[in-house]
Amino acid sequence: MKKFLPLLPLCAAIGIGIAGWWGLNPDRDPGAIPSVLINKPVPEFELASITGTGIPDLKTQDLLENQEPILVNFFASWCLPCRAEHAVLARMVREEDLNLVGINYKDKPATAAKWLAELGNPYRRIGSDQTGRAGIEWGISGVPETFIVGPGGKVIFRYVGPISSDEAIGKIREALAAARMDKP
Amino acid sequence: MVPELGQFALTLALLTAVVQGVLPICGAARNNALWMRSATSTAILQLVLIAIAFGALMRSFVVSDFTVVNVVENSNSMKPMLFKVAGTWGSHEGSLLLWTLILALFGAAVAVLGRNIPTGLKARTLSVQAWVSIGFLSFMLFTSNPFDRVFPAPLDGNDLNPLLQDVGLAMHPPLLYIGYVGFSIVFSFAVAALIEGRVDPAWARWVRPWTLAAWVALTGGIALGSWWAYYELGWGGWWFWDPVENVSFMPWLLGTALLHSAIVTEKRGAFKSWTILLAILTFSLSLLGTFIVRSGLLTSVHAFAVDPERGIYILGLLVVSIGGSLTLYAARVHKLEPGGLFAPVSREGGLLMNNLLLTLATATVLFGTLYPLFLEGLTGDKISVGPPFFNASFIPIMLPLVLIMGIGPFLSWKRADLAGVISRLKWVILIAWIAALVVWYIQTKGPALAVLSMAIAVWLLVATLREWSSRIRLGQVALTDSLDRLRRVPRAAHGMTLAHAGLAVCMFGFVGSSAWKSEEVLFVQAGTQVQIAGFDVTFEGVKQIQGPNYIASVGTLNVMRNGRLVTVLYPERRSYPVAQSQTTEAAIRSTPAGDLYASITEPVNQDVKGKWTLRILYEPLVGFVWFGSLMLVLGGLLSLSDRRLRVGAPKRKARSQIIPVAAE
């Protein structure tokens, strides 16, 4: 027994080394937080529409009775990457009949309306979350963030960051395909 | 031209390190005196070459040579000169250069000053030191070259993060690194001893001054970092158990254990395996720290370059150095002869508890820091381990340790009379109890832990003073006699007293500033008044001032007590146009009783116009944290200046008493 005692520090070091090697995986983002909403029902929220746009408002109810998966996209006019993402989302709505709704996060209605008028509106519905409270309900830490709500109002996927790179678009498509296969 | 010179010097240094890593240790194995002595020249040469490289980088910063990438990324022509100089080590590459400089410095110091050290041990030690240098020099040259150039040179550089443009913080890395890296030489000594296959008590004596020097620097570096965080970051705290803070604290904890364990090895030949293991582990933790900070493994406010590729290289370095040394330890430790016997209640016993508790504390902090990583790897869950965990696990380990610290110096070697010691300390125990009652009286709501900790801190302080006073027989003999004894007591003993007392003083600060803080936060405009901790504070307004590379809004606060003006505070809000960021410079009024700490910021709420957000904190006793740290540093320096440790001190020429044999 005593003979093996001096091996203890080495074993501990090896354990730490393995953890360190695993932690260096370039795909790993040490700051990323997994979403707690995955496989849970859509959170409770009710948001008014952006005044002056005529686009319908958004609340939990709107996300519950769908057959197709819905993309819930958090965006803001003050968010630069959201611009890049906007074009991609608009194209997906046009070409793939994507079911897209948006939540306008901590934005002044006037600026948001101008932004949408300038870039075009791909969203079927938009909720205006001026206080950021709906964002907290969805557990977001910033914009843009996108959720995929499957049939029956279950959150099945979350993507953090703009959907502008090929990799991001690929991931979203993959998740959408998986969601469609789950149809009851 | 100069950067190329620097790079050339680094390459030569690497080559020198390779020679130093091979020749002396082979010489020791073959008993070739010439090869062994080559270590001295190569060590000095390495230092010269790396110093040239360091100087070259520093010059590039001083003249703002924007053809050097490192200067572009971390400096700007508008920066004050002090920070231009400090920019040399402010980046990942620059700080690595500082690492290697200090590695070389300690190597050369042992080569030159270590005249008492047997040639074989010295040669092996310097070879091991060279191996570490090879690792870092190659890491630098292959992945993090500070001398990379860019053409065409931009007109000006990015600014250094304004948060880091501060005198205290400029000095923090060099001091910290002398600490971290200083333990490398102790590591080298330990590995050399393992290779040799024996640890003499004298080994512990030779290792002592280097351990002390590194420990003193590390203490200073950590204290400086904490002090900076305190006055710069604006939340009035000085320790957050952030991974990078922990990573500097763990070598300190083990280094303290090492210092004390080495005493037992020196005096009684015991604890050899402990001491060697601690020597290896202390530097291993320094290396682990380097890895964690530079590889993006954990998120922290302090993290450096987040680059997994560099991380792999450092991990490789760690596998070789830590894995290698611990394997060597496991293989060779049985060769170390056990030392003297001792009774459970004895100085050895006390120091054994010291070793255990400090190691336990280190293991706890290490485990808590790495646990989120382990868990994420095993299950994918992400959790946070923060101050509540560390405080809950660390404090219950340290409080018993502090209790033992009070008794320890009274215990004699081999076997101590516990009853006798306790009876000598009965007044001290009484004073500690009284202190507890006094604290409880003053702070009736004061958490029980705070009262207990204060009492234990008082215990340590008074017990340490009692030991010191009995050593010089204060009060038992005439004062002149006591003063005489004072001079004759070895400096290391005074150092111990000062350091132990310093820790007690630190504890006063820890408890006061954590448990009894008060705060006021409010919107202010000219004329607004607020009361805090018995002070009446009036906000007079804000004016704009132009600094070297910033614009500051300076607030004026009149602080009165009982109608009399106590002080005027000038908190600042600075805006740095190049870096496009802002900092808050708090205004602090420090007294032994506590700090009054004020800062202003623009209100977040856009609807509040024409007002400022004022935050005033009152932190009781926080000054003792810094003063106590200073005592720790001075105590260590005092010990270091002890004659007996001066390894280079010329031996008194043995005047052989040749008694002429009378011719019969």
Place this chain on the structure above:
Amino acid sequence: MIRILLVLMLCATTANAVEPDEILSDPTLEARARAISADLRCVVCQNEPIDTSNAGVARDLRLLVRERLVEGDTDKQVFEYVVARYGDYVLFKPPWKSTTYALWLTPILLAILGMFSVSLILKHSSKGFATTKSLSPEEEAQLSEITKTKEDRDTE
């Protein structure tokens, strides 16, 4: 990535972060809010509590905490509310559940192990310590006089 950088820059500017317009009028509730905020991690910052973070989300969470307290939630319920939305990551004090038993228990286990090894070492190191006959009081006094003087020189 840019988004992260943007947010990080916001966090990196320094100041204690609670704003006067967030402070509750009830001091007990406010004290509880501060204590809870100090133990909730800001989800966008590099290891900071929401109490000291400048991020927008941090402010929203501070306001949320106070709202829940005013509605009568206990401290535990407030934590659960935030954890329900962000996960255990936001707790600076790790929860006591199956994934963290090891975390909380290991220090205790190590302490026990340590104590055990110390007692083994002490037993081993004091082997063969013959108990000597005790000295007479005069011999005791003589001895302590001699040993004390030697100690002064030897001990450090």
